[in-house]
Amino acid sequence: MLAAAAELWGLHGLDWDDLLKLTLHFALLSMLAVGGAITTAPDMQRYLVHEQLWLSDAQFTASVAIAQAAPGPNILFVALLGLNVAGAAGLVAAMAGILLPSSLVAWGVGRLGRRRSESIALRAFTAGLTPLTLGLLLSTGWVLTAPTREHAGTWVLIAATVAAMAWTKLSPLWLIAAGAVAGMFGLVG
Template identity: 25%
Template structure:
């Protein structure tokens, strides 16, 4: 499992949509290391809790058989390769005054990533939603909301789970959901703002908030990061932030690892380390603490219905995010052709390695971008 997570963190391109698809394909379908029910529980828990989706699912996959030790090692193995890559790119960015070639690479890679996540989202939908009409209704609602708002609305995930629970396995008595307490979590993030602390402490506090109070995937955390590092603290310029997001997209592993690049630009390697730890430690805790209860009570009819509802909502939001990301990555006919060709190649050649596709797209971007811009 640890070797697999190291490899996924090193070669897993495509962001959270693709990464959760890879884990299902590799761990559930091909290797049979994880039961489908355990995968579904992990995906639901990862979507329900705040923090980066793919990293939380990787942590839960490690927890399934090896508990705390497995969760810890799986999480570190999944994150460390991409962290080292973005830290190295941060050093190059600072040392050489920017990465002008990155626009050309991202021009091709961004389009190819759309093809990768389209295929991954399709597989997740067919496997987890199937022909269930209620789950399809939830799936389509969340997809539409994600496209319309370009964000992931956390309370809708919980609402979807509650709706399926009440319709499919209604309890004999209804307790009050702790919605009021959950609603106060984002407000709690404001407590830290008034503290006068050193730069590294400010970085740590901000990125702990990013990991603890933002639901969903890299799609959800990027606007939060922009508001903090550009608008509020003025640590980065608009161009530097866009370059940071581009770095996250052209490197493997979780998209949220862009926090390492951002932290490096702010305060060098210490800043990168503090930013990464601040983001990932909350998501680790939000996974391993409730995990035993998911394992113990996950087979109860009410819990199963609740998990099915959240899973359908999560996959709907993931599928909707494909359209949101595509609007930013497909800007002209060549990028549209790269995305379409990527989809066709992945459908035709089931075992085509995604890293090879990304490399080909990067070369295409380097060739085409100077001619078109």
């Protein structure tokens, strides 16, 4: 019976214990996802690619890139990672893990925050999350550029993007378009 259920859900050779491990790991990451689930991509990559060997580096990067290019919520990459790891069951496991814990905490903290919005401790906590979020986003960028870091054009594009974001009011969409054109012409790895 379990074998039939595994075939129906398309587990890709994983068993139910593996799905539970996937759910629990993503649940832990959910609690660290300050700034969004994308900030935990480096640990997702470590776990899925290097520790569990469920995905290759190229599959991981492609999953994130495809999901980020698609219209819809930013968290779609988690669904695609789960789908690539274990089919529909992996999709459900990854999304349940990443969404449920942080959603429950956000709901509880939101209720508390409305009652104590003037608290110095609450304001200090909120201000302290800014550097944490920036660090997580930088580490995500580092992991996602891994396949193209050897190419000098990648570094030029990164430097130009950082400079444009720091010193101009240019929309990030123009920088994304520039990156797409650079990739299309082979200027970045």
